[in-house]
């Protein structure tokens with residue numbers, strides 16, 4: 001028993017002295033090769049792996065080509081700064097940056113002594129901290145916010161005029177007042193998109209189709225590289241991720257135009273697929289004109305005709321043949337009605353093909 | 354590594370072969386034995402090396418991107434879409450290039466701050482600090498020209514606004530901008546200039562500056578802490 005105890009004590013002291021030896025060794029010089037070189041190489045390899053991992057998770061997107069001839073809208077931070085800020089601020093900013101770089105060259109001259117006093121040390125740490133916080137702040141803000149509409153070719157994006165779309169200043173704690181006004185209100189979209197009468201009709205008129213219930217930003221993510229496209233992980237996109245990939249707009253607006261390129265899954269974000277439960281039924285009740293919501297409900301007999309009144313070209317779906325083989329019942333002529341639409345028409349749309 | 358092994362390496366056949374041709378043995382043996390002090394073995398003394406690592410990554414991925422990138426206003430964005438969608442692992446290569454560039458920018462500043470805080474710019478390392486400031490500017494140049502290359506709206510705007518800024522500089526501004534492009538609105542000429550800077554001029558400048566930087570570090574050693 002005593003022997004065992006002694007043995008354990010010996011092992012314990014050996015372990016401690018090994019640690020002490022290691023600590024002592026850490027205080028000594030080591031030769032560059034291989035001791036230090038290995039240490040540096042391991043750190044370099046870790047850095048490489050980190051970069052590859054980041055690139056795997058945030059690979060970026062390829063956006064559309066620039067359109068120099070198009071409206072020169074102030075979409076980027078740089079442009080905003082140069083266009084909207086007074087010239088003297090631009091000049092001060094530019095002069096300040098150039099001055100800072102010149103100052104950098106002279107740092108050895110400005111601090112020539114071999115040692116540093118306590119005050120000098122404080123000044124050094126303080127100025128380094130101010131520089132780092134300022135630089136990282138600008139860099140972070142620049143990288144965090146994507147430019148609306150198409151300029152976001154590379155991952156990250158640019159700081160832009162958030163408040164042009166988000167509208168509200170909620171104080172320093174909540175600069176965009178996301179909690180109340182985070183959603184981009186349609187009027188803000190319209191400040192740029194007023195040129196499109198169709199959009200005005202859809203969204204802005206008092207009796208517009210979606211005046212009450214839908215907002216542009218429910219479906220369109222202004223931060224996505226192409227407004228109607230979706231980028232995984234982007235704000236609105238998670239909501240869209242539920243459904244399929246296909247583009248369809250199952251409503252038939254009053255003027256007969258179909259909405260361009262809206263992913264079907266956008267609708268699922270709010271509307272339940274199953275018409276019997278919740279969402280779809282509610283919508284059907286509140287807006288009878290738009291009974292087809294969520295994924296296409298199972299077709300039964302002539303149910304399609306509730307929404308797609310006639311074969312008039314605007315109807316969605318692909319006819320396999322114009323002469324129906326089902327039930328011997330045909331509608332070879334526009335306006336004629338078959339008894340089972342689904343026997344000829346796929347439950348898809350032209351966009352889905 | 355024991356002294357015995359080190360001696361073996363010093364007397365190895367390949368090192369002697371190299372020495373006969375390049376007279377490098379003394380240098381290599383000396384470098385291997387060069388003592389690294391405990392305070393140098395801190396993570397913040399690795400920031401320079403990490404910057405170099407990012408640069409190496411950028412060169413490798415950059416060469417692959419170069420193979421597919423088209424430096425024209427009509428084809429740049431399309432060629433990037435091709436790289437992202439069709440080139441094998443193209444999306445990853447471009448992602449690595451993008452993130453390594455951002456990290457390099459970050460690391461070079463962090464390294465500079467480390468040198469500043471440890472006072473490593475003091476006599477006799479003033480010239481190395483000045484070389485460093487040029488390295489910083491060159492890295493920023495890479496960053497700027499790289500952002501322009503995709504020729505998406507942001508790239509175009511950056512090119513256009515950079516030229517406008519240059520033109521605003523009194524006296525020399527206009528002739529300088531004219532060297533880049535004769536067009537009022539940035540187009541193919543400007544894109545070519547930024548492309549050439551990104552893949553030829555700046556890499557050459559950076560290589561030369563790094564050579565100076567490293568030779569000086571080798572000669573002067575790492576500065577003792579103040």
Ligand code: HEM
Nearest residue numbers: 398399401402404405465473481482485486488489575576
């Ligand atoms: C491409 C950019 C750069 C690379 C790859 C690079 C690389 C390195 C490396 C590997 C070292 C050895 C020590 C260490 O890693 O900390 C070093 C030291 C040094 N660097 Fe850099 N560097 C770069 C930019 C800069 C900049 C921007 C500055 C300052 C403005 C600078 C100033 C110095 C000085 C003064 C030393 C000597 C430090 C000492 O003796 O403690 N370098 N550099």
